[in-house]
Amino acid sequence: MLAQTVLAPHRATAPELGTVKALMTEDESPVSDAPLYRPEAIGLLLLALLLSPKGPKEKK
Amino acid sequence: MPFAESPQREFAAATEWAAGRTLDALTGAEGAAPPTPAPAAPEPQALLAGVRVLGPDVFAPALLTGAPTPPETTEIVAEAFRVFPSDESGIHTWRDRATAELLTRAGYPVSAPTPPPPPDPGEDGWQHWSVRMAQLSCLALPTLDGPVHQRAREHPLALARGAARAVLRRDHRTSARLVRWLAWLHRTGTPSTLELPPLLRQLALTGDGTARSALDLTVAAHLAAG
Numbered sequence: 001m002l003a004q005t006v007l008a009p010h011r012a013t014a015p016e017l018g019t020v021k022a023l024m025t026e027d028e029s030p031v032s033d034a035p036l037y038r039p040e041a042i043g044l045l046l047l048a049l050l051l052s053p054k055g056p057k058e059k060k
Numbered sequence: 061m062p063f064a065e066s067p068q069r070e071f072a073a074a075t076e077w078a079a080g081r082t083l084d085a086l087t088g089a090e091g092a093a094p095p096t097p098a099p100a101a102p103e104p105q106a107l108l109a110g111v112r113v114l115g116p117d118v119f120a121p122a123l124l125t126g127a128p129t130p131p132e133t134t135e136i137v138a139e140a141f142r143v144f145p146s147d148e149s150g151i152h153t154w155r156d157r158a159t160a161e162l163l164t165r166a167g168y169p170v171s172a173p174t175p176p177p178p179p180d181p182g183e184d185g186w187q188h189w190s191v192r193m194a195q196l197s198c199l200a201l202p203t204l205d206g207p208v209h210q211r212a213r214e215h216p217l218a219l220a221r222g223a224a225r226a227v228l229r230r231d232h233r234t235s236a237r238l239v240r241w242l243a244w245l246h247r248t249g250t251p252s253t254l255e256l257p258p259l260l261r262q263l264a265l266t267g268d269g270t271a272r273s274a275l276d277l278t279v280a281a282h283l284a285a286g
Contacts, residue, residue: 010105010143011142012105012109012143012144012145015067016071016105016144017144017145019067019071019109020113020144021150021152022068023068023071023072023113024112024113024115024152024155025150025151025195026195026233027191027195028191028226028229028231028233028234029230029232029233029234
């Protein structure tokens with residue numbers, strides 16, 4: 001399955017070894033936790049809705 | 061394969077390549093014409109790094125399907141162990157120990173240092189512990205057993221919590237690795253609080269597109285079916 005390989009010529013350097021170790025021990029993804037309910041956000045949305053300018057009217 | 065200068069990107073790409081070939085061997089797609097041109101093999105040093113990162117997973121097709129590992133593949137794993145020797149620090153030594161055991165079984169005896177005590181959820185909570193176990197998910201293979209496996213058997217609830225948390229965080233990589241442990245528990249007769257088939261379906265639908273995750277999920281599906 002991995003047969004088409006020529007063997008590597010040299011022993012790994014310290015940075016290479018460090019890279020391999022880092023790839024072996026991948027940490028969890030730096031994503032945020034699941035979306036949380038934030039009741040205060042509703043007030044902000046309503047305020048933004050009230051303060052938003054009116055849409056343009058169609059000319060007669 | 062056009063690799064970037066950084067060894068990190070080069071080795072990561074080589075790991076993906078090796079994971080793809082292992083996945084092909086596991087699913088029986090080896091030798092079939094791929095729908096898109098297959099990427100060329102990486103440079104030798106990078107390929108050895110990729111094989112070293114995969115570790116015990118190179119033997120997954122043999123352990124799960126019974127098909128023998130080609131001798132040249134085993135030779136490459138042994139060479140990777142020589143070029144990237146194991147050191148005595150860190151959780152990755154558990155992976156090295158498993159790789160060494162499988163290599164020794166295949167007739168290439170190599171030694172690995174004694175690993176630190178296996179991680180325990182009592183130390184810093186199930187969240188951190190489940191991430192440590194995700195890093196050791198390549199140990200979740202048939203015929204491998206040891207202190208890390210014993211910890212998994214002792215704490216199925218912590219593993220299930222970790223898997224559910226990873227799914228909620230949309231951390232596909234960690235979810236796939238933890239579901240693999242849950243599938244291993246299922247295969248070894250330890251009851252889990254999570255149903256595996258819906259989890260596997262969900263992760264298959266929302267995959268991150270990497271060969272490493274696809275390999276983890278395929279191994280999990282084999283373990284769950286067994």
